[in-house]
Amino acid sequence: MRICILGAGQWGRCVAALLEEKGYDVEFRHHTDRRWPQPLDALLLALPVQHFRQTLVRFPPPACPILSLAKGLELPEALRPSEIVRQVWGENTSVGALSGPNFASEIAQRLPTAAVVAAEREEVSLLFQRILHCHRYRVYRSTDLIGVELAGALKNVYAIAGGICVGLGLGDNALASLLTRSLAEMTRLGRRLGARPATFRGLAGVGDLFLTGTSDQSRNRRLGKLVAQGLPVDLALQRIGSVVEGYPTTKSVVRAARFENVRKPIATEVYQILYEGKPPKAALSQLVEPIPEQEEEEFGES
Numbered sequence: 001m002r003i004c005i006l007g008a009g010q011w012g013r014c015v016a017a018l019l020e021e022k023g024y025d026v027e028f029r030h031h032t033d034r035r036w037p038q039p040l041d042a043l044l045l046a047l048p049v050q051h052f053r054q055t056l057v058r059f060p061p062p063a064c065p066i067l068s069l070a071k072g073l074e075l076p077e078a079l080r081p082s083e084i085v086r087q088v089w090g091e092n093t094s095v096g097a098l099s100g101p102n103f104a105s106e107i108a109q110r111l112p113t114a115a116v117v118a119a120e121r122e123e124v125s126l127l128f129q130r131i132l133h134c135h136r137y138r139v140y141r142s143t144d145l146i147g148v149e150l151a152g153a154l155k156n157v158y159a160i161a162g163g164i165c166v167g168l169g170l171g172d173n174a175l176a177s178l179l180t181r182s183l184a185e186m187t188r189l190g191r192r193l194g195a196r197p198a199t200f201r202g203l204a205g206v207g208d209l210f211l212t213g214t215s216d217q218s219r220n221r222r223l224g225k226l227v228a229q230g231l232p233v234d235l236a237l238q239r240i241g242s243v244v245e246g247y248p249t250t251k252s253v254v255r256a257a258r259f260e261n262v263r264k265p266i267a268t269e270v271y272q273i274l275y276e277g278k279p280p281k282a283a284l285s286q287l288v289e290p291i292p293e294q295e296e297e298e299f300g301e302s
């Protein structure tokens with residue numbers, strides 16, 4: 001079986017190594033290429049989401065199932081990776097998504113973890129589960145493509161919030177509270193777009209949120225921490241030096257029409273810190289001080 005990976009960053013290279021270990025023939029394509037390898041059985045997309053569209057248009061629609069490995073929402077409409085794929089290559093394109101608590105660096109060290117592959121059509125999720133699953137990478141299946149893609153993208157916004165909380169030295173109680181309320185907010189945003197709430201309690205949701213919200217390996221959390229410690233956003237992004245999907249995704253979530261009128265106080269504060277220069281301390285205290293308004297319940301807490 002011949003598998004192509006478009007995008008050779010940390011994640012694309014890590015997944016390639018895993019597949020090669022399983023005996024697959026893997027070939028990379030870069031965003032400057034124009035042709036697919038022949039023949040081609042499956043395509044994995046490992047590009048940052050903001051580069052998806054401009055890269056995909058260079059290539060003809062591939063005649064094989066596609067899996068997005070990316071975690072973000074495209075500006076300005078907050079489109080999910082699979083939505084971009086279908087806009088560019090046609091509505092009938094077979095496309096799924098992979099997500100979960102997966103730091104590339106740990107998987108590259110052969111440490112174990114789990115993930116979920118989602119696709120609307122079960123034969124697509126079955127195919128990619130079979131391709132990726134192995135003794136150190138346990139792959140589950142889901143039919144909630146919307147939920148899995150949204151969970152993977154949104155957790156980056158809340159990992160930044162976690163970093164801000166840590167950077168301000170607010171303590172572990174505050175961090176746990178913030179991440180729990182973040183999960184409620186993610187679930188609410190997901191519900192608006194038709195995602196299943198249960199998906200947010202799975203690997204792509206709580207699994208990845210708690211990983212990236214509590215570990216300094218996360219680039220998103222590091223961005224929040226550096227900014228809370230007083231570094232200007234552009235310098236913080238430069239210092240991290242690789243893709244921080246939560247940065248554009250925060251803007252997508254707060255500005256896109258599809259999330260209008262969904263209560264999202266945490267994402268809004270993160271947006272104001274990153275894009276409007278609001279001092280992190282003022283933003284975070286705004287989340288802590290007022291008695292919460294009555295809101296749609298996610299955890300029976302109103």
Ligand SMILES: NC(=O)C1=CN([C@@H]2O[C@H](COP(=O)(O)OP(=O)(O)OC[C@H]3O[C@@H](n4cnc5c(N)ncnc54)[C@H](O)[C@@H]3O)[C@@H](O)[C@H]2O)C=CC1
Nearest residue numbers: 007008009010011031046047048051070071103104242243
């Ligand atoms: N690194 C990780 O641990 C994980 C990353 N992901 C996701 O995978 C996606 C890729 O992330 P990483 O591989 O970590 O990024 P990276 O920062 O290591 O690599 C960046 C990638 O962007 C490509 N690129 C740079 N400029 C480009 C342009 N103008 N047009 C198109 N492509 C361009 C590069 O070729 C490279 O493939 C992101 O959505 C990320 O959230 C998901 C799970 C784990």
Ligand SMILES: O=C(CO)COP(=O)(O)O
Nearest residue numbers: 100101102103218219220
């Ligand atoms: O998605 C990831 C791990 O699951 C990678 O997180 P960061 O992009 O925050 O480093």
